[in-house]
Amino acid sequence: MLTKLLLATALVSVAACDAYADEALTRFDVAEDHTRFAFADKPVHESGMPAHGNPFVTQGYIYPAGTLTGNIDGVLEDGSPAFPDKVLGTWTCDGWFVGEGGDAKTGVWLVSRQIMHFNDGDVIITQGTELADTGIANTRPITGATGDYAEYDGVMFQTLIGFTSHIGVNATFEIPEGEEHAYAN
Template sequence: MFKTLITSTALALSLTTFAKAEAPVAFDVAEDHTRIHMAAAPVHENGMPAHGNAFVSQGYIYPEGTLSDGTVGVLEDGSPAFPDLVLGTWTCDGFFVGEGGNATTGVWIISRQTFAFNDGATVVTQGTEIADIGQPNLRPVTGATGDFAKMGGGLTQTTLGFNDFWGLSATYSFEGTAVVPVLAQDAAYHIGGFEQAPAIEDDHLEWDSGAPVGPIFDDSVIPSI
């Protein structure tokens, strides 16, 4: 009985820990200009990337508010300005569209963005990026792991500006979402470091075709024993 009590207590403490675990619902990104790579063509006459130009870039994820008031998050050599605050790595790949690098408003990029956090959690969004500074743009979340696996909705990107090295500064926030507490019936999906959504079905109507289900016996084709 004492052993059972110890086990139950340990499980309860684990569930409490899981319930308290929360992923950040907002964070900033500072693009590292030394890791921006664009295709040699097509480009505009001024050298800026034109429609169809492919690119890949990386940067640093910081806590929300780190890059407010024009704070630059990357040093000239590409290292993080605040190494102790780095939450993970941001990777963006895609294509310039429309006016591309010459755009001042509207959609200028179609991209995939991957947020890889230091604790192993990830978020992937895919959609449009707009050239407008300070204008929120909602991007669909197409995948997530770790503490983000139970967050729904989209991720809003707001471009704060570009630093002296032409690196992007942006802030991100989840819209209409919150981390769902881990309940007792979900614990098995988290213990051991694995994150998997439990198979729970809501009530729903099913179409009935009227056709019989299961084996159909026909005395005319079944030999007598």
């Protein structure tokens, strides 16, 4: 009897772990790898930062939510992840600087596409604007997704945490509760 009870308990525990592992992650942080940030030679401001219309591409690491709280550097000077055991995937972002571009202190400074590719193969793609303001959530439409996110048809929020000591962006992302099928008919 005890053997059956232990076996049943183990099966329930495994099923619970599998169910949790299959759930879509709705909150996570991103640390930009400053060694993978590239932008065009022109146009640039006198400061050397990209100006309005300058295209760019960059990459970084996805971490569990809260990893970068307090604007902790998530990327080392050589571009490797500061917390390799916590990396959940990679983040790729491309787009154009707008407005005051790299010199912006507030408001929209980027129009971008972001691809979050998780280690398990799941993908989220968003497109929209990005704010230069720290601590202010910006809405980004989810324009494509696969795996656990395939049914998500809504928005996610991006909040700039700040900049690392290597001038890389730290941001946090959240898919609000109930966003799956948000715009489905």
